[in-house]
Amino acid sequence: MEWSEDALNTILKESSAGNISKIHFDRSKKDHIHLIKRTSSSLSKDIQNRIFRGYNCQWNIFTCQKLLTPSMLLFSWRVLNDLIPTDDILKLKGLKGPSRCHLCNNDQESSDHFFFSCRFARDVWKNLTSKFNINLINVGKGNIKDNLKDWQKINLMSLPFIVVWFLWNARNKVKHEDMGINPDSVVANCQAYLQKLISWKNFTNKKAGIGVIFRDHTGKALLYFKAPYIAVDSLETKAIALYWAIKFAMEIQWNWIIAEVDSSLLVDLISKNLSPPWNIIQWMHKIKKIISEIKLQISFVYGEANKAANFLALEGSNSNHGEVSTSHPLPLQLLLQGDKLHIPYLRL
Known part of the structure; x- marks a missing residue:
């Protein structure tokens, strides 16, 4: 049996669709699960490698690959492609409802507000940059993907993705688990992760x-x-x-x-x-x-x-x-x- 190349081209890149269309299959046979045993890497790492292999994401987050966990890397890709479920993105998908930022409770939730403009996020950035003596005067505030050049120039490409990862975890704890979160706890998590990177050679x-x-x-x-x-x-x-x-x-x-x-x-x-x-x-x-x-x-x-x-x-x-x-x-x-x-x- 042959694949429907028109259908494949609507959901995949042309190169991927071409490779899949070369695979022959028999509709009369039942499907079977084929498991490949891997001992050199975790399942999440293998999935990450397969997802991002050969794809050029916005400003190429491969430069952060050695500094971010697979979960962070996938989350970063979603951030750069506007795929995280903040209220403004959900409204574009037709899920309309009341919106509020779960961290500051003052404004509507959007990715631009959530990561930099939110009072909670500003406190996190202020405390973290103070602890590590980081100067962000030449880095634009707002949408991350619009300011990645600035982060690259100061050789801190991975920093915004680390911070927004822990901010997002804090937001989810407030929204879904009704937990109280303060900026110091987010700073502590960011600081621990950064210190682990700094001393990684010793461990x-x-x-x-x-x-x-x-x-x-x-x-x-x-x-x-x-x-x-x-x-x-x-x-x-x-x-x-x-x-x-x-x-x-x-x-x-x-x-x-x-x-x-x-x-x-x-x-x-x-x-x-x-x-x-x-x-x-x-x-x-x-x-x-x-x-x-x-x-x-x-x-x-x-x-x-x-x-x-x-x-x-x-x-x-x-x-x-x-x-x-x-x-x-x-x-x-x-x-x-x-x-x-x-x-x-x-x-x-």
Whole structure:
């Protein structure tokens, strides 16, 4: 039997229709499902590769492919082709009804308003660009596809798609799950994703390590522990290390703890009660449950001031098992001694 080429040409590109029309089939035979086993990639990744192979999307979002997940990439393609179901798009399809922006509750919902003009979205952009010191003065505000040249010029092609992805997720939680959302939670998700990209080279195998050192009020080191761990990103390792540090302290009845962490995001997640990124939700739940039983003061310190713990984390990532000890190896002793000096010194 032959295909109807006229019908194929109405729904497919000419090249695709030509390839399909070459396939012969027998209408008298029943259809069968043919499954191809794939072990090198996920199903969603395979679908994404098949959908976008050979197609030139608006301003070619292939440049973002390595920085976006398959779901983000598909969503980005839908954004560029006006295929996300905002109220203005639904009206064009004949689905008319009352319209409001679910994030700001002030204006009608449209893609242009939703991503940049909405008060909620403006707060997200303001906080995020402030945290990462990003200058968007030369980037146009409004429809993303009209301003992609601007994003390309500052080498931040993937940033708008990351932000609008988390904005869209927040919008859906408000609309479909009746959940309360604030801009800080969206910023936290964007920040966690961006930090994962920044530190991705250090987590290509997802093998990491945790390291914690306990000191008394005079700064004297009491004991330390280190251990290997499998983690998605650096934020997750910090959360895991904090949880086990608190739990270990409680086991030996240290109920007043001052924790110094070199992750400002983790400090904000705990002290400001923000919504955590997906990959550390369980750890944040455990941390908040356990700190209700003790007195905890948590603060941020720069990595340069946390060399001893970072040294232990690196040692932990290269070991096969955890270790708790009060006998400090020489490199750790030097780092601990350096913390007490009032002059510059070299930390290795």
